[in-house]
Amino acid sequence: MTTTTDKEFKPQLLYKDESRIKEILKQSDDTSEKLNQALDVATNFIGGDLNDEDKENILLGGFDKAMEMIRAKYQFPDADDEFNLKSMGKDAEPVELALRSSKSLYRGFEYDTLNGKVILSGNGKKNIEEGACTYTKNEAQNAAFDLAKRICKNLNEAMSYGFIDSSDQTPIAQGVKLTKYSTETKNYVPNVNFLKHIDPFGGIRSSGY
């Protein structure tokens, strides 16, 4: 019979970088705006009703796809593009420009095309948030994080009773690297920048610490 005594490692969330999330969501919004403008140009060029699948195909196929779709509407299929476009009063140049890099931009984020518009998918948003999260990577970090939380609890309790005053905060934070005093929340918090450098053997990986 085989038995295992190894505890399964469970990563703990050290912190979520909210400003990073905001920054990436802004990039995603800027890109989707650019793609929606490109779709407007392409839709006007091709004409008629285009469904979400058509629009997604245009973004992924770029200018070649837009040309393929408009060719299906040519009144003079035996004549060349120039003649047909002229006869339809269409100019292909702005479409070519608008759809340049549309594939890579559309693939850059996890977008969906819904109700005619490019929007960030729920999964895409979730992945952006997840990408901005830092988790513990080993048991030593878990142990240190747990200890840091307990120290913070005690320090914050001591502060609430007035046993620690503001002049004590800096030396305490410097003395105990697992914790730091947050001027934002005005209390002791686990020092995640220190914690994430702890290696599986409890040592510190960064020379900065």
Next chain:
Amino acid sequence: MDFIPENQKQEEAFELASQLCNVLNEGVQKKLLEQVGVHNFATNSKLINATVGSKGVYVDTNGISKL
């Protein structure tokens, strides 16, 4: 000699100081905290203390008795 708190504040401080000592000494023992850092912290704190050669940090009963 055991410390006997004389008022509620001393009792609270003693309880907190004991918890803090436990957690800090545990950290040093498990090599999660640097001994020097913990000693520096303890000497700056009103609740706990450390002296050269002391085995870890300890409750500063002298300081607490003045609360």
